[in-house]
Every structure is written in structure tokens, then in C-alpha cells.
Amino acid sequence: MDPAPQVSYSPYDYAIHEDPYPTYHRLREEAPLYRNTDLGFWAISRHADVAGAFRDHERYSSGNGVSLDPSAWGPYAHKTMSFLALDPPTHTRMRTLVSKGFTPRRVRELEESILALTRRHLGPALDKGEFDAIGDFAGKLPMDVISQMMGVPEADRDEVRRLADLVVHREEGLNDVPPAGMDASLTLVGYYQDMVAARKARPSADLTSALLAAEADGDRLDEREIIAFLFLMVVAGNETTTKLLANSLYWGWHHREQLAKPLTDQARVGDWVEETLRYDTSSQMLARTVAKDTELYGNTVPAGDRILLLIGSANRDPRVFPDPDVYDLDPDTSQLISFGGGRHFCLGANLARLEAQIALTEFARQVKTYEIDAAAAVRVHSVNVRGFATLPIQVIRK
Numbered sequence: 001m002d003p004a005p006q007v008s009y010s011p012y013d014y015a016i017h018e019d020p021y022p023t024y025h026r027l028r029e030e031a032p033l034y035r036n037t038d039l040g041f042w043a044i045s046r047h048a049d050v051a052g053a054f055r056d057h058e059r060y061s062s063g064n065g066v067s068l069d070p071s072a073w074g075p076y077a078h079k080t081m082s083f084l085a086l087d088p089p090t091h092t093r094m095r096t097l098v099s100k101g102f103t104p105r106r107v108r109e110l111e112e113s114i115l116a117l118t119r120r121h122l123g124p125a126l127d128k129g130e131f132d133a134i135g136d137f138a139g140k141l142p143m144d145v146i147s148q149m150m151g152v153p154e155a156d157r158d159e160v161r162r163l164a165d166l167v168v169h170r171e172e173g174l175n176d177v178p179p180a181g182m183d184a185s186l187t188l189v190g191y192y193q194d195m196v197a198a199r200k201a202r203p204s205a206d207l208t209s210a211l212l213a214a215e216a217d218g219d220r221l222d223e224r225e226i227i228a229f230l231f232l233m234v235v236a237g238n239e240t241t242t243k244l245l246a247n248s249l250y251w252g253w254h255h256r257e258q259l260a261k262p263l264t265d266q267a268r269v270g271d272w273v274e275e276t277l278r279y280d281t282s283s284q285m286l287a288r289t290v291a292k293d294t295e296l297y298g299n300t301v302p303a304g305d306r307i308l309l310l311i312g313s314a315n316r317d318p319r320v321f322p323d324p325d326v327y328d329l330d331p332d333t334s335q336l337i338s339f340g341g342g343r344h345f346c347l348g349a350n351l352a353r354l355e356a357q358i359a360l361t362e363f364a365r366q367v368k369t370y371e372i373d374a375a376a377a378v379r380v381h382s383v384n385v386r387g388f389a390t391l392p393i394q395v396i397r398k
Contacts, residue, residue: 009027010038012383017382020284024045028045028046033299041305041306042306044310045313046319047314047317047319047321048320054344055341057091057344060290063289065081065085066286073306080185081232092343099347100211101214111354113148118358122137122359122366132390132392133245138246141355141359143157146234146237146238150207151199151206161238163187192230193227196208208226236283237351239282239382241356243380244282244352245355248356249363249391250391251280253371255327262329266364271329278316278338279315281386285309288306289305289306290302290303290305311340312386368396368398370394376392377390
């Protein structure tokens with residue numbers, strides 16, 4: 001029998017995009033297993049359940065993708081979502097090969113270029129005094145880092161970012177990827193198809209060439225698999241890091257006593273990043289397919305049904321985090337699950353953390369204080385990602 005809570009939740013709801021946390025609180029307490037019959041999904045919201053589902057790929061399958069959108073759901077989801085939409089053993093094979101190119105060493109070697117790119121964008125923005133934290137800084141840096149890794153020319157990066165924004169945007173009342181997003185997806189896939197063909201003919205030192213050369217026991221990635229991974233990188237990796245940077249600025253501004261810690265001691269920037277990841281994570285939820293009948297909270301979730309893992313709610317679960325609705329840089333955040341877990345732990349987690357650490361350290365080094373025009377800020381409308389499309393900021397430099 002379906003549970004019938006009074007609380008209502010839809011990841012398409014613009015009110016949820018503005019502030020999902022009161023709803024998450026009610027879900028955890030009143031409906032830890034929630035059923036939305038209209039949209040055809042279940043949802044789990046407590047930390048133990050979400051963390052457990054990430055580790056249990058045999059019960060919670062990624063084979064139909066990780067998004068609720070009808071056009072992104074199904075057995076072909078891996079064509080755009082790469083190994084995010086695969087289970088072992090195909091997931092293991094794909095991730096092993098991708099890891100040959102996307103190595104920890106390659107990420108570490110980006111440190112100097114991330115700092116240079118940070119200064120390239122942040123310097124002119126700070127010189128203006130007033131700027132859009134997204135358009136002038138947080139939206140440009142992650143795209144430049146990923147594009148530099150891939151080998152995307154500088155002249156193409158603004159357009160690639162514009163297309164990626166269209167892919168994740170959701171229109172109010174439309175429970176799927178809008179036509180503009182579908183067109184943008186096709187354009188991006190075509191762009192990376194051309195780029196892969198060019199690197200195949202003339203390899204270089206970039207990630208695209210490394211993926212073409214990656215080999216394990218005689219096995220290699222084919223061109224379609226590489227294109228899917230590049231698409232995943234620019235949509236998932238770029239968007240989530242952009243939102244992390246802006247969310248850090250926004251919540252720091254909202255909590256001045258906490259912001260004072262990294263602004264006066266740059267060694268605390270890592271705590272600023274981690275608490276933002278816990279308190280208001282970029283990636284709010286991921287979908288799974290229930291692979292076998294599963295008993296949860298006195299109900300049977302049938303095999304084949306969709307279930308949402310509410311990461312944003314799990315990170316605010318008081319069963320794990322004392323005073324979870326308080327933004328505080330001091331408590332332990334090691335149990336956050338913003339990057340997933342198990343076999344699907346985010347491959348780009350180290351890169352996202354490195355970018356945020358470098359960018360916000362440079363910001364803290366140069367900025368004495370700042371103000372945000374919250375009334376003029378505009379949120380992104382996305383089923384998976386939470387953050388800002390526009391964030392006006394005014395700074396006073398040190």
C-alpha cells in the first residue's frame with residue numbers, strides 16, 4: 001500500500017528550487033519513504049537510507065539514468081550520461097578506462113592553471129567593485145578548467161557554457177527537458193563528436209586525446225563513449241562547481257560570523273567549502289531504478305519503479321549532523337554525501353574541491369567584505385542542481 005503523507009514534493013516545483021529544506025524536514029520526519037503517484041516516483045530522504053542506496057547498486061540500479069526527466073530516462077541514458085547511467089560490470093569497465101585519462105595526477109597538475117584562470121576572471125571583476133558572481137566569475141572558471149582539460153578552444157567556451165546552461169534549465173509547468181535544452185544537447189554532442197574526430201587525427205596533450213589512448217587489458221573506449229563522458233563533464237562537472245562557488249559566497253554573506261573565519265584566516269577556506277557542500281549542496285538528488293522488490297518503512301517498493309535519493313535532505317539529517325539547519329564552519333562534515341558514494345562516488349570530486357579551494361582562497365586573500373543583492377539574485381531552475389543563475393555582488397578589497 002502506498003504511503004499517503006500530507007507533505008507534497010516535486011523536484012520540478014519552482015518553490016522547491018527557492019527553498020527545499022522545510023519540505024525535506026517534513027519528508028524525513030513524516031514520510032521517510034515518499035510516493036508521488038502523479039510523477040511516478042518514490043523518494044528517500046534520511047541520511048542512512050540515501051547513503052545505503054548509493055552503496056547498494058544491486059538493489060538500486062543506475063541503468064536507466066539518474067534524472068527524473070522522461071527524455072533522459074531509460075536504457076539509453078548512458079549515451080549522454082556516460083557511466084553515471086551504467087551498472088557493473090559495464091560501469092566498472094567504463095570507469096576504469098576513463099580513470100586512465102582522468103587521473104589524480106592530471107588533476108593535481110591543474111593547480112597552477114586553476115589559479116591563473118581564477119586571477120584572470122576574478123581580478124577584473126574585483127576591479128569593477130560590483131559584478132555578477134556567476135557571469136563574471138563562478139560561471140567562467142569551472143568551464144575554463146574543464147574546457148582546458150578537454151582541449152576546447154577559448155573562443156568556443158562561452159558558447160559551450162551557454163549550451164550547458166540550457167541543458168539543465170527546466171521551464172515551470174514542463175516536467176521534462178524543454179525543446180531548447182534538447183537542441184542544446186544535440187549541439188553539444190555534435191561539437192564533441194567533431195573534437196574527438198580531430199584529436200583522433202591529430203592527438204595532443206589534452207584529456208580528449210588521453211581518453212582516446214586509454215587502454216586496459218587490450219580494451220579501449222569507443223568514440224561514442226568518449227563523447228558521452230565529455231558531455232557529462234561539461235553538464236555535470238561545470239554546473240555543480242559553478243553552483244558550489246556561488247552558494248559559498250551566498251551563505252557566507254548570510255552568516256557573517258562564519259564568513260569572518262575564512263576571510264581572516266585563509267586556512268579555513270576548506271571548511272567554508274565543506275560546510276557549503278553539506279548545508280546547500282549543488283547536486284540535490286539523483287534517481288535510481290529499484291532492481292528488486294524492496295521493503296521500506298512497511299511498504300513494498302516494486303522492482304522497476306523509480307526512486308529519488310534526496311542528497312540535499314540527507315545532508316541536513318539531524319540523526320547525523322547536530323543542528324543541521326545552522327551554517328557553521330566548525331562541526332565535523334565528514335559524513336556529507338554531496339558527491340554520492342560507493343561505486344558511483346563522483347570521479348570529479350577532487351577537481352571540484354580543488355577549484356573551490358583555490359578560487360575562494362584567492363577571493364579571501366583580496367576581499368575585506370562584500371554585500372550581495374539578494375533581491376536581484378536569480379535561481380537556476382533544475383531538477384537535479386541547486387544554485388544561482390545570477391548573483392549580484394559588491395566587494396570592498398583589502
